[in-house]
Amino acid sequence: GQSDYAHAAAAAFAPRAVRGDPVVLLAEAGTGTGKTLGYLAPASLWAERNQGTVWISTYTRHLQRQIEAESRRVYADHARAARARVVLRKGRENYLCLLNMEDAVNAAANAPASTAAIGLGLIARWARASADGDILGGDLPGWFVELFGRGYTAGLADRRGECIHGACPHYQTCFVEHSIRRARHADLVVANHALVMVQAAMHGRFGTAGDEDALPTRYVFDEGHHLFDAADSAFAVTFSGAEAAELRRWLLGAEGA
Numbered sequence: 001g002q003s004d005y006a007h008a009a010a011a012a013f014a015p016r017a018v019r020g021d022p023v024v025l026l027a028e029a030g031t032g033t034g035k036t037l038g039y040l041a042p043a044s045l046w047a048e049r050n051q052g053t054v055w056i057s058t059y060t061r062h063l064q065r066q067i068e069a070e071s072r073r074v075y076a077d078h079a080r081a082a083r084a085r086v087v088l089r090k091g092r093e094n095y096l097c098l099l100n101m102e103d104a105v106n107a108a109a110n111a112p113a114s115t116a117a118i119g120l121g122l123i124a125r126w127a128r129a130s131a132d133g134d135i136l137g138g139d140l141p142g143w144f145v146e147l148f149g150r151g152y153t154a155g156l157a158d159r160r161g162e163c164i165h166g167a168c169p170h171y172q173t174c175f176v177e178h179s180i181r182r183a184r185h186a187d188l189v190v191a192n193h194a195l196v197m198v199q200a201a202m203h204g205r206f207g208t209a210g211d212e213d214a215l216p217t218r219y220v221f222d223e224g225h226h227l228f229d230a231a232d233s234a235f236a237v238t239f240s241g242a243e244a245a246e247l248r249r250w251l252l253g254a255e256g257a
Helices: 002-012 035-050 061-073 079-085 098-109 115-129 142-148 150-154 175-184 193-206 224-234 241-252
Strands: 054-058 086-088 188-192 218-221
Touching (some): 035 218, 054 193
Parallel strands (some): 054 188, 054 218
C-alpha cells in the first residue's frame, strides 16, 4: 500500500554509497494507493534536511495542479508554507509575455475600436491580480477564453522563443523570471516533462540548464510512461502552411525574384 510505496521512495533519497552515483527507482501502484503523497513526503524531507530542491515532473497540467494541492498536506501550516516551498514551473509559452502585451496594446491604440481592445483591458486587470501569470492553465477565468478564443490568449505568450531576457524592459516584473527566482529557493518544483527534457538537453549541449542556475540532483517523474512522448513533442517543430511559406521566402527569397 501507500506505506510500502513511501518507504521505497524514501530509500531512493537515502545518502548514496558513492558520491555522484545515480540511484533509480521504478515504482508502480494501483489507483487509490496514494502515490502522490507517497513520494511528496520523502521528497520534502530530503529537501528540508539537505537545503536542496527536488523537481517533480509530470505530463499534464492537470496533474501539476493536483500535486500542488496535495503538497499542502505535507507542511504543518499548509497553504502558507506550501506557497513558499512549492513552485510550479512551466514553459514560457504558458505565461503572459508583458512585452507581447505592450506590443498588442500599442497596435490596438492605433486601430479602430474593436473587441481586441476590450480583451486587452480585461487581461491587464487580470495580470495585476494574477498569482503567476499563467495564461493557459492558471487563474485566468474560463469565460475569457470562451469569449475571445484560445488563439487570442496564446498570442500574448512567448510561443516562438522570441524572449530577449535581460534586455526586456519588463524583465524585473516578468512572470516567467519570477517563477524561476522562486524555484531557486523552493523545496519542491512541480514541472512538466517537456521543460525537464529541454533543460537536460541544453545542459548536455551547452553546459547550462537554460533558465535555471544548475540542474537539480533529485527528480521524481510522475506519469513516467509519457516521457518518450513528451520528448518527441518538446523537440519537434510544426509549421502551418503560412509559416512554411514564410520560411521558404526567408531561405530562398520571394517567388519570381
